[in-house]
Amino acid sequence: MSVLALTRRGMADLRTSPAGVIPDLIAPTFLFLAALGIFGRLADLNNFSTNDFTSFVVPFGMVQAAGLVGSGAGVNFGQDIRTGLFDRLLLMPVRRAALLISAGIAATVRAAIAVVFLLLLGLALGARPTGPGNLLLSVGLAVAFGAVAAGWGLFVALRTGTSAAAPIMQAPIILLLVLGPAYAPRELLAGWLQPIAAVNPVSRLLEAARAPFLHGATWSSTWPGLVSVAAMLLVLYAAAAWLLSRHNR
Amino acid sequence: MADLDALPALARRSARQTLSRPQFLAPVLLLPTIFLVAYSGGAASLRHLPGFPAGYGMFDYQIGGDMLLSAVMAGVIGGIAQIVDIQVRFIDRLLLSPVPRGQLLLGRLAGIGLLGLLGGVVFSVIAFVFGARPARVTDLLILFLLQALTAVAWGSITTGVALRTGKPSTVQTLLPLSIVLVMFSSAFVPRRLLDDPLDTIARFNPLTYVSDALHEPWIGGVTTATTVKALVALAVLGLIGAGLCAGSLRHRVEG
Numbered sequence: 001m002s003v004l005a006l007t008r009r010g011m012a013d014l015r016t017s018p019a020g021v022i023p024d025l026i027a028p029t030f031l032f033l034a035a036l037g038i039f040g041r042l043a044d045l046n047n048f049s050t051n052d053f054t055s056f057v058v059p060f061g062m063v064q065a066a067g068l069v070g071s072g073a074g075v076n077f078g079q080d081i082r083t084g085l086f087d088r089l090l091l092m093p094v095r096r097a098a099l100l101i102s103a104g105i106a107a108t109v110r111a112a113i114a115v116v117f118l119l120l121l122g123l124a125l126g127a128r129p130t131g132p133g134n135l136l137l138s139v140g141l142a143v144a145f146g147a148v149a150a151g152w153g154l155f156v157a158l159r160t161g162t163s164a165a166a167p168i169m170q171a172p173i174i175l176l177l178v179l180g181p182a183y184a185p186r187e188l189l190a191g192w193l194q195p196i197a198a199v200n201p202v203s204r205l206l207e208a209a210r211a212p213f214l215h216g217a218t219w220s221s222t223w224p225g226l227v228s229v230a231a232m233l234l235v236l237y238a239a240a241a242w243l244l245s246r247h248n249r
Numbered sequence: 250m251a252d253l254d255a256l257p258a259l260a261r262r263s264a265r266q267t268l269s270r271p272q273f274l275a276p277v278l279l280l281p282t283i284f285l286v287a288y289s290g291g292a293a294s295l296r297h298l299p300g301f302p303a304g305y306g307m308f309d310y311q312i313g314g315d316m317l318l319s320a321v322m323a324g325v326i327g328g329i330a331q332i333v334d335i336q337v338r339f340i341d342r343l344l345l346s347p348v349p350r351g352q353l354l355l356g357r358l359a360g361i362g363l364l365g366l367l368g369g370v371v372f373s374v375i376a377f378v379f380g381a382r383p384a385r386v387t388d389l390l391i392l393f394l395l396q397a398l399t400a401v402a403w404g405s406i407t408t409g410v411a412l413r414t415g416k417p418s419t420v421q422t423l424l425p426l427s428i429v430l431v432m433f434s435s436a437f438v439p440r441r442l443l444d445d446p447l448d449t450i451a452r453f454n455p456l457t458y459v460s461d462a463l464h465e466p467w468i469g470g471v472t473t474a475t476t477v478k479a480l481v482a483l484a485v486l487g488l489i490g491a492g493l494c495a496g497s498l499r500h501r502v503e504g
Binding site: 026027030034037038039040041042044045048171174175178179180181182183184188189190192193 | 275279283286287288289290291292293294295297298300307425428429432433437438442443444447
């Protein structure tokens, strides 16, 4: 119950002013449109996995939107810590974990809104998924990455205690996204980037989210993404929970 | 004589104000670095397409685009720093002092130019470290000049907006808008590889001509024609900015 109440508090601004979601959408939308426009000709390459660059890049746009919006959870959390509101929340008869989970859920819901917006934009621009079930898988993985980014943002907020650490919350998320098959398949990345992309967990997630837009999802294209996202969620929320357990003690 | 003394002091203060704050340096240095890594590695295969400068890699092309982004970000940061001065009423105190108003603006713009130059130097060092070389040493000097002038020209517009509105939120929105304008130019991909409508937007975007000139030292060498086009584009931006600043300052004084 406390998780639900705290989540509702985390989304209060959206309920009172739905237009508040617009700032969340601006950066991901422009970054997606720019990628689509400036790298569209990559699909002309013979060894590119598809000749439909829009379908190729839409999943990246969705995952990128989720990452940018999700990491914003740390900004609000850091502000609550800095203003002392967080300490007052800690005095309430709720479990500490509820504070973390509710902030993560609120950020994930915001990320989901951005993901759906980017999906609709991509569909309007001509992206074609292979089926409705596949589409849900792609959206689900993107939203899950929003939860991962929120976990990172919350970890940084608890570590620094300020919303001024926003660049530290967002920059590594963006770096993880672009140090992988963001604009081209792994085999077409620069030589130095290929080994990095191979160990980057976001590469697996992105490839799993992209398969439904290219040749259809299969178990072999999906499970690495699911494992990656589960591992990132586990590590980041465990680290954030550990910091939370030490807060003010 | 006292008037002449004020300019270096104001320029020094403007430079110190921006250089001493990591949150001001991040958009100038960190953001273009992320773009450099992302695009030179992630879109490296673009070099195989006809229309890409023959014999060069994506990193060689990206370095000029990232210098443009860095210079434009220096301009935006100048506007944000101006907002800080407005908020703490430092600008009001300066306006009451006997320092000519033109020098207040020139001091601010000189600081922005230094920040732009810093970006140019840092990205040139990065370029050297990763193997890119300018065709001639003089090309590097032209590059630094263009880098500083780009920051000043863009900074004059953002400073004008800051003086006119006095609102942090308005100036903050110039940051994503500026990134978009850089992306919708030839900064990251040659125009020959842009499809419409992006190519048409790039053709009318003055930053395209600045971008072409910033690419040249790393791609083939500086040519007079491209450099002149860049200077004309910067002059147009600078004139718009100067008009905006003068009008905004008058508005603030009469306000």
